Amino acid sequence: MHVFTYGSLMFPEVWSAVVGRNFETFEGTANGFAIFRVRDAVFPGIAAAGKECTVKGLVYLDVDEQSIARLDRFEDDFYDRLEVAVDCTDGVQRKAGAYVVPPKNSHVLTAEPWTAEWFVSSGGLADFIARFQGFSRLGGAG
DSSP: OOEEEOSGGGSHHHHHHHHOSOOOEEEEEEETEEEEEBTTSSSEEEEEOOTTOEEEEEEEOSOOHHHHHHHHHHHGGGSEEEEEEEEETTSOEEEEEEEEOOGGGGGGBOSSOOOHHHHHHTTHHHHHHHHHTTGGGGOSOO
């Protein structure tokens, strides 16, 4: 399965801390979604939005089942993993799993857009690395 990431998991340091493996990647854009900051958190969430809305991110190719289990555990039940179409920079549109905030959890999204620059400047990246270092050694779901 391909995985579309748009927040903390776009950063190789976070991906490595959570998954513990590298995969080929392409930058890509998911249409029909918008990205927002999550209330009282440094990580984002995406939600379905108008056709004119887009979210830029990174697609990890051919992610194995063990890594998917780690990602599911990391993202927990706050998100739903849904298949989305992503237009990749190599000119190929790929179907990829993306962790999307379901309507039942949309109340925790702020009106503020989330950006990678804000994540770094706010100290969010450093906090994530410190908090999740070694997460990949914990195994899959459970």
